Amino acid sequence: MQVAGLARSTFYYQCQAILRTEQQSDMELKIRVVYDKHKGRYGYRRITAALCRSLAEPVNHKCVQRLMQKMGLRALIRAKKRFRHVTGMSDVHVPNILQRDFFAGAPNQKWVTDVTEFNVQGQKLYLSACMDLYNGEVIAHRMAKRPVFDLVSDTLREGLHNLGSACVM
Structure with a gap:
């Protein structure tokens, strides 16, 4: 009905x-x-x-x-912290020797180094590389799980060791 x-x-x-x-x-x-x-x-x-x-x-x-x-709800995305300033460690003034002149007239005149962070399978790895500005050749490189000063100094030592063995040849 x-x-x-x-x-x-x-x-x-x-x-x-x-x-x-x-x-x-x-x-x-x-x-x-x-x-x-x-x-x-x-x-x-x-x-x-x-x-x-x-x-x-x-x-x-x-x-x-x-x-x-x-x-109208959305998740907030937090920005990653890229740089940590350690008080007292990096406050020392270092003279600018290169004056932004990144050209070298001959091999082994100017070397530069940098540390890069990679995320590999959820774990951070740091790559330190040493490069010759004459031809862009990577002289030495090292990887570590922590970005400590020994990573950079060991990379430079390896580069000097490779330079010494190249002169012997």
């Missing part, structure tokens, strides 16, 4: 839609609590994992992602 001229399925569809919006607003509140608890550092994946741990029923990551986009 139709009272309002609507199909019976329409009535039950609307009942389910109202229930879904109530559940959705409840889920938005839970997402907001986890997001604020972790100071906005959690994205949808970590929020989904936190909700699955705290709730008895599993939560779909696509639902969390959609609701976060609807609420």
Whole structure:
């Protein structure tokens, strides 16, 4: 029997839609609590994992992602710290001998060195290389797990040792 001229399925569809919006607003509140608890550092994946741990029923990551986009929540991405200043160690004034003249007229007149950080399988490795400015040839290189002064000094020693063995030939 139709009272309002609507199909019976329409009535039950609307009942389910109202229930879904109530559940959705409840889920938005839970997402907001986890997001604020972790100071906005959690994205949808970590929020989904936190909700699955705290709730008895599993939560779909696509639902969390959609609701976060609807609420305008995004995870904050922290900038990596690239340089640490050690007080007292690097405060010494070093004279600028090259004066930005990176051209060498003959081999072994000007050498430069640098330390580069690499991320290999989640682990940091540091490469120290010594280069001759005459032809851009890498004279020596070393790798280590920590960027300490011995890494650079050992690289220079290896370069001097290679220079000595090259003169013998």
